[in-house]
Amino acid sequence: MMIDGLQCGHFDRAAFESLGRAGVAGVVVTCGFWEGAVESLDSLGRWRDLIRENADIAGIATTPSEITGLANEGKLAVILGYQNSNLFEGRIRFVELFAELGVRVVQLTYNNQNELGSSCYEAEDGGLARFGREVILEMNRAGMLVDCSHVGNRTTLDAIEASDKPIAVTHANAQSLFDHKRNKSDDVIRALGETGGVIGCATYRNITGDDYCKTVEAWCGMLARTVEIGGVDTVAIGTDRSHNFTAPDYAWMRQGRWTRGVDYGAASAARPGKAPPPEWFQDVEDMRVIPDGLRAVGFSEEEVDKITHKNWMRLYEATFRKPKIEVN
Structure with missing residues (x-):
């Protein structure tokens, strides 16, 4: 059994079937990036339609x-x-x-600073805003998991301190292992470990690096080094895999409506488009090799279970709940 802490893209029946063949039991999907409330409601409606049409294989x-x-x-x-x-x-x-509509995971910021706090791409990380603290406490109360994957390191540390519940970095890696603005400092990973939080290690080449993408053992070795930083209860899987994305989708993710210019996000002018997937992860169903990869680098069966699903399930137990509508 595996749980993937974050994927994105245009899911369809084929994507669901591929995840099933990979042995993935649960996946956090991306319902939006820059969209406001009405567009986000539209997305939830489309997701409900998609699940209804494929109720025999997904829910x-x-x-x-x-x-x-x-x-x-x-x-x-x-x-x-x-x-x-x-x-x-x-x-x-x-x-x-x-x-109440079923949303369970929300990232505080995407690639730009907003009313809640700073993103990882700002020149200065101003930390968590007053409104950000209010939203975190409301998410705690409502049964939503706080995600700080694209959030700046200072703002992430502030969020860990402000939250009554453990938080997540659903899709990133250790900055000390691959130096990229999207990755997390050792201080953040240790703080996650001390508070029951989880980091989902990504397979996205731009934030993973070519060396860790060569073989599943190399990628699992990166997870082993992340465990050395935060502990085995802190590390999980968050591939950041996308489904059926095209050039306009990448432009929307990176540029939204906030700029007339070109923004590369986690990519660069040297590698501007879709990053090649890891050599060992060409198709979604290739995720099935991860458990054996973890065993190959020395993890025990108990540790494999924690990394592949139990750490996420523990965090979901601590944070998810069905909100009760209380009107006094």
Whole structure:
């Protein structure tokens, strides 16, 4: 059994089937990047349609027990998430409303600083804003997991301190192992470990590096070195794999509506388009080699279980819940 902490793209039945063949029981999907509330509601509607059309092989999960229940039925558990907080549109009460609609994972910022805090790409990381603290506490109350993958390191440390619940970095790597602005400092990874948080290690070449992409053993070796920083209870899988993306999709992710110019995101002018997938991960179903890769670099069966699914499930147990509508 595996859980992937973050994937994105245009999912379809073929994507669900590929994940099933890979042995993935649950996946956090990206319902939006820059979209506001109405567009985010549209996305949720499309996701509900997609799941309804493929109810024989997939279902939306909002609690760990629902993930387990779907897995026992041989179905993929789809966990709804967003890679930005734009869906709230500055309204604290929208957190609860989106939670009631099934959203369980929200990233505080995407690639730009916003009302909540600083992204990893800002020249100066100003830390968590007052509104960011309010949103985090509201997410804690509503049963949403706080994600800081594209968030600046200072803002991430602030979020860990501000949150009543453990938080996640769903898709990034250790900055000390591959130096990229999108990756996380050792201080952040240690703070996650001390508070019960989890980092999902990514396979996205631009933030993983060519050396760790050569073989599954090389990538799993990167996870082993990350465990040395934060502990085995802190490390999981968050591939950041995309499905059916084309050039306009990458332009939207990187540029949105906020610039007229070209922005490369985690890429660069030297490698501007889609990054080649790792040599060992050409197709989604290739994820099935990860457990053996972890064993090959020395992880025990218990540790393999933690990295492939138990660390995520523990974190979901600590953070996910179905909100109760209370009107006094």
